[in-house]
Amino acid sequence: MRSALAYEAQIKAHGGHSSVVRKALKAALKTAQRSSEAGGRSKAALQSTLRPGTHLVREWSGRTYQIEVLDDGFQMDGKRYRSLSAIARKITGAHWSGPRFFGLG
Secondary structure (H helix, E strand, O other), X not given: OHHHHHHHXXXXXXXXXOHHXXXXXXXXXXXXXXXXXXXXXXXXXXXXXXXXXXXXXXXXXXXXXEEEEEOOEEEEOOEEEOOHHHHHHHHHOOOOOHHHHOOOX
């Protein structure tokens, strides 16, 4: 609450964001809204950009993980997974967007 009040006081004292910043924020919001309306990248779209045999590498907590893209999913440490999100959850113990965790989207 304090930070919100401080922000309001700062706007009154110094004005708000410049028109360039406001325009950039509006554009970013539009892009984010379009992406969420479309549901982001679909699983099919992701699978079509990742060809079978592609290897994804991610380092987490001092360990390097290598994931192989298969025709019908992914493989890590000899185990098959249906999604990158399932692998990200296995690695981190928390819910992550798999494509985002691996730097794909």
